Amino acid sequence: MLVKPAYLVLANGKVLKGTSFGAEGTAVAEVVFTTTMAGYLETLTDDSYFGQAVVQAFPLIGSYDDIAEDVWNKSVSMSAYIVRRWCHDPSKESAPRSLDAFLKAKGVVGICDIDTRALVRIIREEGVMNAMITTEYSENFDFDKIRSYKIENAVKSVSVKEPVLKKAENAEKTVVMLDLGETENAVNKLNERGCDVWVMPYNTSAAEILAKKPDGIVLSAGAGDPGESEEAIATVKELVKAGVPMLGISLGHQIMALAHGFATFKMKYGHRSANQPVRHTESGKIYITLQNHGYAVDGASIDPLIAKQLFNNVNDLTCEGIEYKNIPAFSVQFDPATASGPKETSFVFDDFVSMMNK
Numbered sequence: 001m002l003v004k005p006a007y008l009v010l011a012n013g014k015v016l017k018g019t020s021f022g023a024e025g026t027a028v029a030e031v032v033f034t035t036t037m038a039g040y041l042e043t044l045t046d047d048s049y050f051g052q053a054v055v056q057a058f059p060l061i062g063s064y065d066d067i068a069e070d071v072w073n074k075s076v077s078m079s080a081y082i083v084r085r086w087c088h089d090p091s092k093e094s095a096p097r098s099l100d101a102f103l104k105a106k107g108v109v110g111i112c113d114i115d116t117r118a119l120v121r122i123i124r125e126e127g128v129m130n131a132m133i134t135t136e137y138s139e140n141f142d143f144d145k146i147r148s149y150k151i152e153n154a155v156k157s158v159s160v161k162e163p164v165l166k167k168a169e170n171a172e173k174t175v176v177m178l179d180l181g182e183t184e185n186a187v188n189k190l191n192e193r194g195c196d197v198w199v200m201p202y203n204t205s206a207a208e209i210l211a212k213k214p215d216g217i218v219l220s221a222g223a224g225d226p227g228e229s230e231e232a233i234a235t236v237k238e239l240v241k242a243g244v245p246m247l248g249i250s251l252g253h254q255i256m257a258l259a260h261g262f263a264t265f266k267m268k269y270g271h272r273s274a275n276q277p278v279r280h281t282e283s284g285k286i287y288i289t290l291q292n293h294g295y296a297v298d299g300a301s302i303d304p305l306i307a308k309q310l311f312n313n314v315n316d317l318t319c320e321g322i323e324y325k326n327i328p329a330f331s332v333q334f335d336p337a338t339a340s341g342p343k344e345t346s347f348v349f350d351d352f353v354s355m356m357n358k
Contacts, residue, residue, distance in 0.1 A: 006111040008082065008119075009132040009141045016119065021086060022103025022110030026134035028149045029053035029079035032294065033120045034272040041067065042339055044081070044102070045074040047158035047181040048250070048292050050223035051151035053080035053133055057120050062099040063087040072097060076106040077158055077181075077223065080133040084116045109133050127268045128294060154224025155180050155232070155251075159202040171196040173356055176214040178202060178232060180222025180251045185337035189349045190218070203231045206238035216245040216356045219252025221335060226254035226264050226295055233259050240327055245355040247348070248322075248331030250293055256331045257322060263301035267318070270294035271333075274341035277314035278321075278334055286314060289334035290341030296333065297322065328355050 006020035010031070033055035034043060040061050043054060061083045086099050103110045111133050123129070130149045132141060158181040168191040175195045177183055180202055187197045198212050202222075209217065217239060219232070229251075236259035239246065248256035254264050271291040278287050299309055299319040310330060311321035321332040335341070336348035 004135055005137070006109075006133065006135045007137055008111055008114060009134065009143075009146060010122070011130040011143065011147045012122070012126060013143070014122070015141070016114055018111040018114040020110065020135045021100045021112050022081060023107050024135045025109055026132060026136060027053065027080040027109040028130065028132050028146055030128055030149070030151060031055060031082070031119075031123060031131045032128050032270060032272060033057050033116075033123055034292070036272075036274045036290075036341065039274065039339070039341065041071050044076055044078070045071060046292060047075070047077045048221060048223045049078040050154045050158050050181065052078055053082055053131060054078050055082040055116055055119055055123070056084075057116055059084040059116065061086050062090055067097045067099070067102050072102065072105070076108055078108065081108055081110045082114055082116065082119070082133070083110070083112050084114060086110075086112050109135070123269050128270065151224055152228075155202045155222050155229050158182075158223055160199055161201060163201070163204075164199045166191060166197040166199060168192070168194055168196050170194060173215040173353070174198070174212060175216045175218055176200055176209045176212050177218040177220055178204060178209070178235070178252070180220045180229065180232060180255065182221040182223075182250070185335075185339050186218065186220060186249060189337045189346060193349055193353050195353070202229065204235065206235050206242070209235070209239065210242055210244070214244060216247065216352060218352075219246070219248040219255050219331070221250035221252060221292075223251070225266070226251055226258055229255055240329070243327060245352065246327070246329040247352045248329075249337070250291075250333060250335060253322065253331035253333050254295055254297055256329065257297040257302075260306055260324070261303065262307075263298040264295050265298055266295055267293075271313070274338070276334065278311045278345075279314050280311055281309050287311075287334075287345050288342045289320075289345055290338040291334050293333065328358070330355075
């Protein structure tokens with residue numbers, strides 16, 4: 001097999017040489033890392049990674065499965081993929097469609113044979129930074145272009161374009177989900193609980209949402225800087241007045257907080273793993289959660305007359321959930337609908353259904 005060199009050019013001036021796989025070419029992106037040991041297919045198809053180059057901290061990726069038809073047909077929003085090694089022969093009896101072929105089909109630039117351990121250390125110490133991933137070497141890489149890169153229009157790029165109804169068997173409730181970029185698993189969890197789900201574009205008006213006569217409203221997980229989702233924030237401000245039960249997840253948690261006048265901030269390197277410990281503030285119980293976010297709600301900005309922290313992160317004490325006092329609404333920063341991580345927080349959907357029943 002022909003080996004072609006590839007280069008990871010970091011905004012801090014470091015250049016790491018590796019080997020190309022996936023699509024050839026050049027991508028400029030924000031580099032983030034995930035420490036999940038499994039679920040690489042879910043990582044690849046997670047729209048929350050829009051505009052980012054994802055580093056897999058686990059050293060061997062692609063060893064336990066081929067790429068099934070349903071995954072093969074999904075979109076990929078990340079800009080580049082960085083691994084130590086990728087497995088050429090997945091442990092599957094059927095003829096595998098390789099990770100290399102998948103990235104080529106999706107036009108995603110990949111680089112392997114990189115010391116990902118050292119790269120993760122750089123990001124942890126210096127924070128997330130921009131980089132260029134390219135198969136074209138230059139004596140003078142354009143560092144101005146790399147440093148000036150900014151993720152823009154993330155939610156707009158990954159949200160559905162038209163309303164889509166996801167029906168449940170023997171449905172008893174109707175839920176509208178405002179699609180900020182990552183809905184599939186949450187829709188499945190709600191369908192399992194007897195809820196028909198209308199998945200609606202990020203810029204849907206409050207009037208259009210309420211016209212569906214929903215029993216509840218969900219703000220989905222998603223991509224990008226929550227402060228840029230001005231249309232969604234304005235919509236939530238109007239929805240709050242209607243008194244319909246609401247649940248915010250990840251980006252939706254941040255959007256709901258901003259709609260109430262609270263603040264968010266960009267984290268040094270974010271939470272992207274399947275083992276984030278989260279504490280329930282009243283009971284003290286600890287839950288292990290899957291997370292993928294680079295922004296957080298500033299807990300100090302929460303007005304105690306309006307809301308209270310429902311969960312916080314054991315490692316860094318960041319806000320992981322909010323319960324609102326005067327409206328039927330709550331939100332969580334972690335992913336309670338995980339398909340590839342711990343499932344002990346799926347009770348969030350039970351609590352939401354109970355809120356609708358009340």
